[in-house]
Amino acid sequence: MGRVYRPEKEDSMDKNIRYIHKHFGWVKAAAAATVMVLCISGCGKGSGDAGPAGTASAGGADDLFSSDDYSMGDIGMTDAGTISDATLSDTTDGTSSDDGANGNADGNTSAKNSEPVSVDGPDEFSLFIYDGAGNMINKGGQTFEGSWTGGTDIVSVQTFASSADSFALSATGGTPFANKWRELWNAGSKVNGADAAPSDKARTGFKVEFELKSGEKISQMLLKAGDELVYRPYLENYLYDDINQSGGWYSHLEPGQDNEKTMMTSIKFTPGEKVDEIAGSIMLTAFVYDSQDDFDSNGEYIGDISVTLEIVRK
Secondary structure, X not given: OOOOOOOOXXXXXXXXXXXXXXXXXXXXXXXXXXXXXXXXXXOOEOOOOOOOOOOOOHHHOOHHHHOOOOOOOOOOOOOOOEEEOOXXXXXXXXXXXXXXXXXXXXXXXXXXXXXXXOOOOEOOOEEEEEXXXXXXXXXXXXXXXXXXXXXXXOEEEEEEOOOOOEEEOOOOOOXXXXXXXXXXXXXXXXXXXXXXXXXXXXXXXXEEEEEXXXXXXXXXXXXXXXXXXXXXXXXXXXXXXOOOOOOOOEOOOXXXXXXXXXXXXXXXEEEOOOHHHEOOOEEEEEEXXXXXXXXXXOOOEOEOOEEEEEEEEO
16 A cells, blocks of 8 residues: 655635535534535536536446446546556655654554554455546556646546455446445455455545645545535545445535435545646545544544555646
8 A cells, every 4th residue: 555644734715605614523623614515517427427527428427337338427537647656655745754754654544653543444445546448447555647737637536445456347237336346345344354344334534635835735634525625726626425326317425415324435636726836746545434533633544444646747
């Protein structure tokens, strides 16, 4: 797994339309930020969905999620992005994480000088990108290079309970993505072994980090819909629950839509109108948690199931 970096937390605020956003619960309360949910075209998935803004979806639908066809719209690779096999070695401010100050070298976002908390999640876990031909490609611990051009998605990234370099999505009945996701998730527990499924309480989360040219460092945990609105002027993220769907077209998660069954299985990256103010790369960390004990007093993840992808400007 790739190394995880943790710049200092510092929230940015609002776009041009307002929405009161607060982050409560067992992740520390964040300052109220005024931004409003802005629904743009190309945010949904499923039959009849358009592709990314300014592009046409192949086949006109995201049928990887809703049928047996593998046509992709906004969830796949939406530009001529490339992926490097180089592992991550430096933080956005140029300091090395090898001394353990920013996390364990094996990629766990544990607290400094402490052992990570054991999480009853899947035995394997990584980040994948769809290749447009029915396959998911493992890019955990690597670097994705793509265009950060307004009106075009940067990349969509999916979580799967797998460490395989790649795997195909079966087109036999149902929704291929959801079927494969559940199959892999239930294939073994990190705590109880291959004969047991992860805890019913286990959930996925994300962390997004980047630095602005002003020197301000953004570090935001994404545990529910709405958490991603804090830095929206610079980067637009859309969170999806791809497995708890009834079929057909569906959109990204909106604030207030989360419930006890919600599983954030994928995240889409689209440039914000101020994306040029981002100084370097974007760090995406995905993790699995099963209780509030998997976070420290600052709301930082300290569990033992996590993986990071670096997203750089082409």
